[in-house]
Amino acid sequence: MLQLFFGFVFLSSVSQLQSLTGAQAECPLQLNPQRVVVRYGSSVAVNCKTSVLHKGIGWEAIEGAVPMTKNQNLITWRVINLTEWDIKPFCYINYKIGDKNQCIEELPVALYKTPDSVSIRTVIHRGPMIEGQQYELQCDVHDVAPVQYLTVKWYKGQTLLNQTIFSDTIETPVNKAITLLIRPDRADDGAQYWCEAELDLGAEGPQPPPKNSSKPLNVEVYYKPRHFSSTETIIKDDKVMLDCTVKANPAPDYTWSSDHLKEKISSSVLKSSALSPGKYTCTTTNSLGRDSKVFILKSTGAQDECPLQLDSQRVVVRYGGSVEVNCSTSVAQKGMGWEASEGGVPMTRNQNLITWRVSELTDWDIYPFCYINLIDGNQCVVKLPVTVYKTPDSVSISTVNHRGPMIEGQQYELQCDVHDVAPVQYLTVKWYKGQTLLHQTTFTDTIETPVNKTVTLLIHPDRADDGAQYWCEAELDLGAEGPQPSPKYSSEPLNVEVYYNPRHSRSTETIIKDDKVMLDCTVKANPAPDYTWSSDHLKEKISSSVLKSSELSPGKYTCTATNSLGSDSKVFILKSTGIRPTFWTVLTVFQLSVALISVI
Structure with missing residues (x-):
């Protein structure tokens, strides 16, 4: 019976030892904390402890090393003033009995x-x-x-x-x-x-x-002066002003011209009650350009301005489109007519309304005006501002001197080409990423005929831009008299692929061993990364991004994700689920069993 009992003890000890070979084969050291971040010149302290018998435990480091110490299960690496950038401390333990003579636990230190x-x-x-x-x-x-x-x-x-x-x-x-x-x-x-x-x-x-x-x-x-409207009608009154004030930098100068002005005026504002009815043109000028605005001043009573009325004060016409504007009068006259390079109307008597009409307007530089010959022998005219426009033939987007994927953090130039558009002074080119407006460009050119415009945008894409769509839009805002809404023409989207290196959200993770729990090293990167695992417990190369914890021995597993732009590592610390007897406890039981059997 005694022999049978000790035989059972012996077999039980061997069985426990075999189970511990898988469950507790990691280095029996625990660091607290497992990673430290230290400001340059500041202090740091990390505990290293064990619960097993040993011949000695210590810390190796360029600063703060702790000599091997016996009869202690906790020692502290401590530096009061850490100034070593490339410090790689590790805690080690020398086994008393066992297959391994020494094992170590490295401490990741980020000195910043x-x-x-x-x-x-x-x-x-x-x-x-x-x-x-x-x-x-x-x-x-x-x-x-x-x-x-x-x-x-x-x-x-x-x-x-x-x-x-x-x-x-x-x-x-x-x-x-x-x-x-x-x-x-x-x-x-x-x-x-x-x-x-x-x-x-x-x-x-x-x-x-x-x-x-x-x-x-x-x-x-x-920036140069730019009025919101080119023409304004003012009714003469003591309190009403002809206000030509406009924002510009440097501050603009103002000049007025009119048949009713006998001296130069440099003010931006004129009092309407001090002026005769008629047309007043204000020109605003600074070092970058100029812009003009026409004020038509009418009296409240008797009208001594040119007795002609146009039913449109300004017209906007698409190139090749039709246009017609009526000119009328309510006074006796000797004749009235239209002068224009297209659609001119000869002087006509005995009519109080005549129409300037063009069925297909193709003259970019047209300046029509209606005139009247008065009974007293004088003549007066009213000019009609005409804007002829053409929407772009095409709007396209491209990269400049580059093809293929972009690299995160590098600079690239995008180009937007707007073909055959007029007049360019009303053009705005807008840049978008998705639905977000990034930038817009306006133009100061005064050329009225169609031109091509190339606009560039510099970008510094990051990983969040991978798959983003950039596009540009050409908008012609021709004012209140133009088409509403303003015509817009967009490029096809440019799909951007961005290459970026792997980057884990955290460098260390502790996992409790379980049938359903995985060591998941998956990380976003472009190109897709390769994965390599390193551990004392792995006997073969593994290229998967995920390992099943239940198939692994407790310990430390380092996963490195790598692509052509760089690599990043993550450490998984795998721990067993239950409290198991240590290797030393099992070994003691095993020795006791052998001793008892020898006594028998």
């Missing part, structure tokens, strides 16, 4: 430094910017580490314009210069651009992530 300064400036430019021209801004981030956790963001006011991340793996402090191309318009006059450097060091890092911002760069934009 926030920037000394973040500043913004213009590149190769000083002073005001010109509307529609391209300028380069530069953000300088000084002495920051590690740069792989850095994101530089560009803002205009509170609007995020762009952001850049970095694939550099250097751990020591570096300087980074990031550029942004802009095409300011008049709405940007007085805008504030600024940049921000953010260090996102993961869940173990400071929360929220530290951010350093530049001082704002105040932008002054020069």
